[in-house]
Amino acid sequence: MTKKITASPLLWPALALVALLVVNVILTPSFLNIRVQDGHLFGSLIDILRNGAPTMLVALGMTLVIASRGIDLSVGAVVAVSGALACAHIAGSDQPGSTGTVLSAMGIALGVAVALGLWNGALVSVFGVQPIIATLVLMTAGRGIALFITDGQIVTTESAPFKVLGAGFAFGLPVAILVSLAVFALVGLLTRRTALGMLLESVGINPEASRLAGVRHRSIVFAVYVFSALCAGIAGLMIASNISAADANNAGLWIEMDAILAVVIGGTSLLGGRFSLTGTILGALIIQTLTTTVYTAGITPETTLVFKALVVIAVCLLQAPKFRALLRRRRRTARTTPAAPVSVRPAEPVVTR
Template structure:
């Protein structure tokens, strides 16, 4: 039982998350306390889940892209474009507080996000451009598009319906958490209860063999890039809704790195094929908890990236089979005999002399 737990790819992310929570409890004893105010849940744990919801969404989309042996560096730019479009439409509307205005703004933002995902999928699957190059182009251009939409300014909006996605509550829980968990449940059902997950893994393991076996490689690649961009678009709406503004310079900045780190921490192989959605959620929670820990401990925010790197290296080493085998081999290695014991061992060894091969039978 212990060996099975140690071999599970989820055990080390879970232990890392528990360790971070314990550190926070030591620094702030009331860290895990949750209070109910006006029928809503509040507390540090709730804040971690709510603030980590955009990263969870982007990381879920990134998981499927990486499982197909790809990468998407443009999710941060898609986040910025999505938030900029929604806020620009709401701010320019005659009725910024209307539900119809907010729904239209979100529809425009998500439609453009899907279009950007189709662009990435076309470059990768149809034209054969390397995923890192194809998405790097949009990573650079997308941020510029967001700045053009906002004219380089921060667009602020005053709309109660628009704030629901980022700061609203349903049944006492933040809407952002419920949206992220709903997407996680939907993707889990599609990839683990249908053949889609197996087809995705086959494409990631060997695209050419999958094509020869009749798998529609291009369709799957298109789908994962569109889904990843859609997740980034929803995350952009969450971020813009949370602050009631569109900041094209900072919205989604480095979220692609956080998403990739969450995927790696969760045990998904960067070589494609094997992936874990539950591990991705744990990885996103680890990153957000680590950020909260740095702020709680009074450490300067500039050093957050250093702590992220240390945690990622530690978790990845613990997950690596070669590293675990090396540690266990050193732990099981018997101590070398010394002194009289070594002498007796050498003296007790039998030396075998091979028979001469040049002797001729008489």
């Protein structure tokens, strides 16, 4: 049982998350306190879950893309476009507080997000463009599209129904985290209770062999890019809803990097193939908890990226089989190395007269 636990790829991410929580408790003894106010749960842990929900969503989509041996650098731009479309539609409506207006704004935003995912999927699966190049194009152009929608301004909106997604509560918990967990459960059922997960892994391990085996690898690659864009679109709505505004310059900025880091920390290989959705969730929580720790410690926010890099390097090294084997070999060598022999000078013969 002990060997099974230590061999699990989730061990080190879980320990890293626990270590960050311990550091926060040392810095702020009341860090783990959760209070109930107006039937809702509040506290630092709840804030981590709510603020980390967009990253979780984007990372879930990124997990499936990376499992197919791809990458999606455009998710941050899709986040910005989605939030910009929703806020612009609501702000330009005669009834910004209407539920119908909010639903139509969300529908438009998610529809455009899916269209952007179709664009990425077509470039990669149909035309054979390298994923990093195909998504880099949209990463650059998408941010410009979001700025064009908002005319380079921060579009604010005061709509109570719209604010529910990012800042509302249901069953005592933030709606954002409930949505993220629902998507996680749905993806988990589809990939672990059906053949879809196995087909996706086969495409990531060897696309040509999967094609010869009759797997419709292009359709699977196409679908994962659409799903990734859809997750990014929902995350964009969450971020815009939380602040009741669309900031095309900063919304979703570097979220693609956080998502990739979360996927890598969770144990999914960048070479494609096997993936871990639970590990991705742990990785996203580590990223958000680390950000909270930096703020709690009074460290300037500009250095957050440095701390993220250090934590990611440490966790990835501990996950690497070669690095762990090297550590075990050194410990074993230290235990079995015999002590240096002690030379004993022979006694001089006694001369009797």
